[in-house]
Amino acid sequence: MPHTLFIADLHLSAGRPDITAAFLRFMAEEAPKADALYVLGDLFEFSIGDDEQSPLNRRVASAFRDCGVPVFFIHGNRDFMVGRRFAREAGLTLLPEHQVIDLYGEPTLIMHGDTLCTDDAGYQRYRRITRLGWLQWLFLRLPLKKRLGIADGIRGKSAEAKQDKSITIMDVNQGEVARQMRKAGVRRLIHGHTHRPAIHRFDLHGQPVQRIVLGDWYTQGSVLVVTPETETLQGLSLGENR
Template sequence: MSRTLFIADLHLSAGRPDITAAFLRFMQEEANQADALYVLGDLFEFSIGDDEPSALNDEVAAAFKACAEQGTPVYFIHGNRDFMVGRRFAREAGMRLLPEHQVIDLYGEPTLIMHGDTLCIDDAGYQRYRRITRWGWLQWLFLRLPLSRRMGIADGIRSKSAQSKEVKVMQVMDVNQAEVERQMRRYKVRSLIHGHTHRPAIHQLYIEDEPAQRIVLGDWYTQDSVLVVTPKGVELQSRTLPAG
């Protein structure tokens, strides 16, 4: 049966081999049988550039490459943790980098896909941080720092992010409904798929008095979360992570 798969927010890291094992199992047993695989950001816990010497990155790239070579195209949208993933990694992984907002034809339904952080406009501090870190000249300078320096900066950002989440109310970190509707009207779609908030759900709404849906992908901290889309409908699925 025709099906397209969507994943996001795996936050792969050397410290969570169980998530890596679940990802590799998914790639070997499911992804290679799909019409396409879309990764909607935060694949990695953090990325400091394609030149990072990482066995994990190599393993992930090889898994994507094998999937693509078996006939399943792989598409990637940057998240707020892995926006430094570049063309070199994409080439080695055999995947295509997409812009932050992309409309795809999903079995006849125009569908907007994104990471989802741009919808969280109530978090003004994060949106300011996001704008700054996307400046091309700043990324250019960052990539020219020694690897050890970049790793130190990444550790600092992770620490500050964790502290910030502890004091923010949940509503601020979630999407803004008016922004959701604005983006869907802008791209003329009635279907939106995103991640980022770690709140898997299928939300029903109305756009221009027409029924619409917003599908939120889950994270992989305690389970693996996959959206399966077929010509007959959509299903959010989850599986238990491997023990150990």
């Protein structure tokens, strides 16, 4: 059966070898059967530049390169520094932050999903700043050790900030969902970021539409399988580290 796979929010890191092992099994056993694989951001817990040639980064790049199917990548809020060098080494295609694809005849908008969380003004301000090209240019010219320290500091501050925010603020704004779907001219939206896997069905200007949210990989894997007829969110056991 023809099918396309979508994943997001794996947050791969050296500290979670169970997630890495589950991802590598998925890439070896499930991804090769698909027509294509889309990674919708936050593949890594943090990216500090393509010159970080860690064992984890090399294993991930090899898994993508060897899977035998087209792999497409959209940056998330944690891995927006993944660049063209890693893409070449992994054999994947970098996509813009919002992309419409033809998914078995259905135009579908795909994205990481953080741009939908417009109620979180503090995060949106942080996002605008960190996407400034000149700031990224300066960051990449810092020593690798210094960048690692900055990344650790940002992770800590992010965790603290989340404790003081309501779940509602960190979720998507439905008005922004409708606006972006209207702008793209689609009836289906697929994204990650919020870590709340679900298939939401609603009406937009009298037309039935759907918003599919991918899950994270903290306690189990989460994969969206789309065929010409169906959309299914599937969980994967992390299992034991192999």
